[in-house]
Amino acid sequence: MTAGSPLVTDAQIEGMLRDRSVSPPPLLLGDVLRLVDATPQRRALPWQVPGRSRWLLAFAVLALLVVALAGAIAIGSRPPRLHTALVPYANGEIVTHGDGCALVAIDPSTGTTRPFFAGVQSLGPDGKVCGPTTTGLLSRRPVRAASFVYIGKEANEIDDVDAGLVHDLGEVQLTYGMAGDPWPAALATLREMPTGELARMAGVDRKTIQRTLRGASQPRPELKRRLIEIARRHPRRAVGREGPPSDVGSAADAPWPLRGRTGCCAVIEPGLSGALDR
Amino acid sequence: MHRLDRISGPSQFAADLTTDDLVSRARRVDRIAFASFVESRLDRVFRTASAMLNNEADAQDVVQEAFLATWQQLPRLREASAFDAWLNQVIRNRCRDVLRRRRRSRDLGDFDRPMPDSTASVADTAALKAAFDRLNADQRMILVLHHLHRLGVAELASQLRIPLGTSKWRLHAARQALERAMEAEA
Numbered sequence: 001m002t003a004g005s006p007l008v009t010d011a012q013i014e015g016m017l018r019d020r021s022v023s024p025p026p027l028l029l030g031d032v033l034r035l036v037d038a039t040p041q042r043r044a045l046p047w048q049v050p051g052r053s054r055w056l057l058a059f060a061v062l063a064l065l066v067v068a069l070a071g072a073i074a075i076g077s078r079p080p081r082l083h084t085a086l087v088p089y090a091n092g093e094i095v096t097h098g099d100g101c102a103l104v105a106i107d108p109s110t111g112t113t114r115p116f117f118a119g120v121q122s123l124g125p126d127g128k129v130c131g132p133t134t135t136g137l138l139s140r141r142p143v144r145a146a147s148f149v150y151i152g153k154e155a156n157e158i159d160d161v162d163a164g165l166v167h168d169l170g171e172v173q174l175t176y177g178m179a180g181d182p183w184p185a186a187l188a189t190l191r192e193m194p195t196g197e198l199a200r201m202a203g204v205d206r207k208t209i210q211r212t213l214r215g216a217s218q219p220r221p222e223l224k225r226r227l228i229e230i231a232r233r234h235p236r237r238a239v240g241r242e243g244p245p246s247d248v249g250s251a252a253d254a255p256w257p258l259r260g261r262t263g264c265c266a267v268i269e270p271g272l273s274g275a276l277d278r
Numbered sequence: 279m280h281r282l283d284r285i286s287g288p289s290q291f292a293a294d295l296t297t298d299d300l301v302s303r304a305r306r307v308d309r310i311a312f313a314s315f316v317e318s319r320l321d322r323v324f325r326t327a328s329a330m331l332n333n334e335a336d337a338q339d340v341v342q343e344a345f346l347a348t349w350q351q352l353p354r355l356r357e358a359s360a361f362d363a364w365l366n367q368v369i370r371n372r373c374r375d376v377l378r379r380r381r382r383s384r385d386l387g388d389f390d391r392p393m394p395d396s397t398a399s400v401a402d403t404a405a406l407k408a409a410f411d412r413l414n415a416d417q418r419m420i421l422v423l424h425h426l427h428r429l430g431v432a433e434l435a436s437q438l439r440i441p442l443g444t445s446k447w448r449l450h451a452a453r454q455a456l457e458r459a460m461e462a463e464a
Contacts, residue, residue, distance in 0.1 A: 007457045007460045007461065008406060008409075008453075008456060008457055008460055010425065012402065012403075012406055013406070013421065013425045013456070014425045014426065015403065016403050016406045016407055016410065017329045017410075017421070017422055017425050017426040018426065019403065019407075020328060020329040020332050020407065020410075021325035021326070021328050021329035021422075021426055022324075022325070022328050022334060022337075023321060023324070023325070024320050024321055024324035024325075024338075024341070025334075025338065028320065028324065028338055028341065028342075029316065029317060029320055031338075031342060032316055032320070032341065032342055032345045032346075033313050033316065035342060035345070035346050036309060036312060036313070036316070036345065036346065036349045037309060039346060039349060039350060040350075041349060041350055041352060041353055042350050042351060042353065042354070043353060044353035044354045045354070
């Protein structure tokens with residue numbers, strides 16, 4: 001096949017290789033067999049056994065499919081999350097509902113209404129915290145102030161913050177005197193919320209939220225202010241059409257801030273008693 | 279006395295079986311089948327190793343190590359028909375190890391001692407041998423298989439488990455390398 005060259009020909013190469021190659025010495029076969037006789041074979045790994053590798057591959061693919069299917073089923077059967085996005089307070093309305101009234105959220109895009117969880121604010125006719133399905137005459141839920149924060153008259157314009165006319169809440173809400181730290185109560189509220197949703201609303205990663213809620217780290221002032229604001233909006237959370245959460249009682253015990261106008265703002269703690277209605 | 283010494287006539291045993299049967303038996307720790315296998319291929323393997331290394335002692339070591347490695351790893355061989363190609367790869371790798379050790383060693387006196395010459399043009403053959411010793415293991419192997427064992431390019435492709443075009447190209451490259459080495463020797 002190879003063409004001859006001026007320097008070396010096939011015949012020369014063949015002759016040279018014949019000279020170099022020699023017959024095996026007579027004892028070599030015995031030496032090799034003795035070595036083989038004294039040496040055990042190594043065991044083949046499962047995927048190295050002839051004919052078994054394709055079965056192992058098929059089994060692995062099948063196992064992956066089963067795992068994926070089980071995961072899809074688990075995700076599909078997971079109950080819908082009750083903690084949905086916050087419903088702006090401006091979109092909530094008190095409407096008559098049978099003998100009593102109910103708070104509904106209005107979807108501005110479609111104009112439809114859905115139940116709005118007002119359980120932490122009102123009591124039903126049975127004296128228990130009401131949910132979306134509660135009917136009858138609702139009464140004010142008694143609350144007890146854990147601390148008082150005196151604020152200035154600028155808070156009359158507090159709705160401008162929601163409307164976007166005022167950027168910073170601090171411009172319209174001045175606190176005076178021995179103002180209590182809202183952070184402990186806010187922290188208790190935040191712990192009731194799902195960390196994923198909280199992280200999304202605060203614009204930080206989940207680990208930061210988890211560290212903060214755990215008390216392992218103090219948030220930066222900006223994040224702290226944002227988290228307090230989120231905690232204040234927490235009672236406005238909608239529960240959707242699925243009905244009240246199973247743990248209505250515990251949700252009712254969650255603290256929530258009652259934001260007042262000029263005068264004072266009360267931070268409510270669990271174990272409510274007494275009344276604050278200024 | 280080891281077990282295989284009691285076996286008489288492995289050649290007769292191997293004559294009745296195909297390569298696939300022998301490999302299948304040897305894979306099941308059948309030492310008799312493997313012994314017949316070694317016997318049938320020892321001459322060819324040893325000639326290959328000695329032609330590549332030009333040293334009988336090194337060739338013996340390489341052949342022993344190669345057969346021992348194939349015996350140990352035989353259960354992991356998936357295709358029985360690929361046994362010869364596999365054996366060639368093992369031989370080539372062992373020869374490469376020997377050549378690498380030679381390069382590290384400064385004392386080359388005994389390694390390059392020429393074997394008895396049977397050709398007339400001793401000077402040409404000596405230059406050719408010196409040029410051949412400049413090649414790497416891959417180039418030596420393909421030249422030995424083609425020129426000594428007279429394998430065609432298709433058989434080379436099969437033995438080396440490479441495409442046909444690659445075997446042609448490698449053979450050509452090995453020839454070119456040999457010619458360049460000849461020029462350097464001159």
